[in-house]
Amino acid sequence: DAGITQSPRYKITETGRQVTLMCHQTWSHSYMFWYRQDLGHGLRLIYYSAAADITDKGEVPDGYVVSRSKTENFPLTLESATRSQTSVYFCASSTSGTSDTQYFGPGTRLTVL
Amino acid sequence: QKEVEQNSGPLSVPEGAIASLNCTYSDRGSQSFFWYRQYSGKSPELIMSIYSNGDKEDGRFTAQLNKASQYVSLLIRDSQPSDSATYLCAVNFKTGGFKTIFGAGTRLFVKA
Numbered sequence: 001d002a003g004i005t006q007s008p009r010y011k012i013t014e015t016g017r018q019v020t021l022m023c024h025q026t027w028s029h030s031y032m033f034w035y036r037q038d039l040g041h042g043l044r045l046i047y048y049s050a051a052a053d054i055t056d057k058g059e060v061p062d063g064y065v066v067s068r069s070k071t072e073n074f075p076l077t078l079e080s081a082t083r084s085q086t087s088v089y090f091c092a093s094s095t096s097g098t099s100d101t102q103y104f105g106p107g108t109r110l111t112v113l
Numbered sequence: 114q115k116e117v118e119q120n121s122g123p124l125s126v127p128e129g130a131i132a133s134l135n136c137t138y139s140d141r142g143s144q145s146f147f148w149y150r151q152y153s154g155k156s157p158e159l160i161m162s163i164y165s166n167g168d169k170e171d172g173r174f175t176a177q178l179n180k181a182s183q184y185v186s187l188l189i190r191d192s193q194p195s196d197s198a199t200y201l202c203a204v205n206f207k208t209g210g211f212k213t214i215f216g217a218g219t220r221l222f223v224k225a
Binding site for chain 1: 121147155156157158159162201203212213214215216217218
């Protein structure tokens with residue numbers, strides 16, 4: 001199916017465990033983004049990628065790791081999950097970074113116990 | 114610190130009225146401005162983008178940009194109950210790297 005997908009849609013994990021959230025897009029968009037959304041904070045950028053093998057930090061990168069070996073995939077890893085990382089995570093993509101619409105995936109709701 | 118500020122609301126308007134949503138931003142160098150709509154439990158979707166001072170109209174929606182005053186607004190005419198959602202203002206900041214900053218969003222309720 002065309003578009004941008006995220007998996008899993010829901011995840012419950014425990015403090016200290018490693019968790020990887022997957023993001024896949026079929027549009028061949030150059031840019032991909034990871035955001036977290038918490039009540040009162042709106043969407044906050046975690047990491048973004050301008051192309052395969054090019055990534056950069058956003059507003060709140062601490063505790064997260066990303067990679068982008070292929071244009072279509074942009075996984076986000078929480079190396080040692082903490083309760084403060086309980087959130088809804090959105091992946092997005094766009095053709096360019098500065099003036100283009102971002103298209104969002106359906107989101108992953110992560111709960112860290 | 115790059116900031117985008119929105120009134121969190123909720124903003125309640127009767128059906129058929131005009132809803133006015135406002136957003137201010139801190140960086141005069143900002144180039145691109147966006148309004149996204151987010152229904153509860155769903156992902157954001159773009160409603161309008163605006164890059165130049167003035168008004169931009171698309172159907173019942175009008176985006177207004179005033180770079181001198183550093184604000185951008187969204188007007189929704191003939192508001193419908195289906196417009197009830199959270200509206201996110203997003204600003205692309207012209208910094209050493211690419212940064213899109215989202216406001217916390219304004220919740221809009223349109224009463225039938």
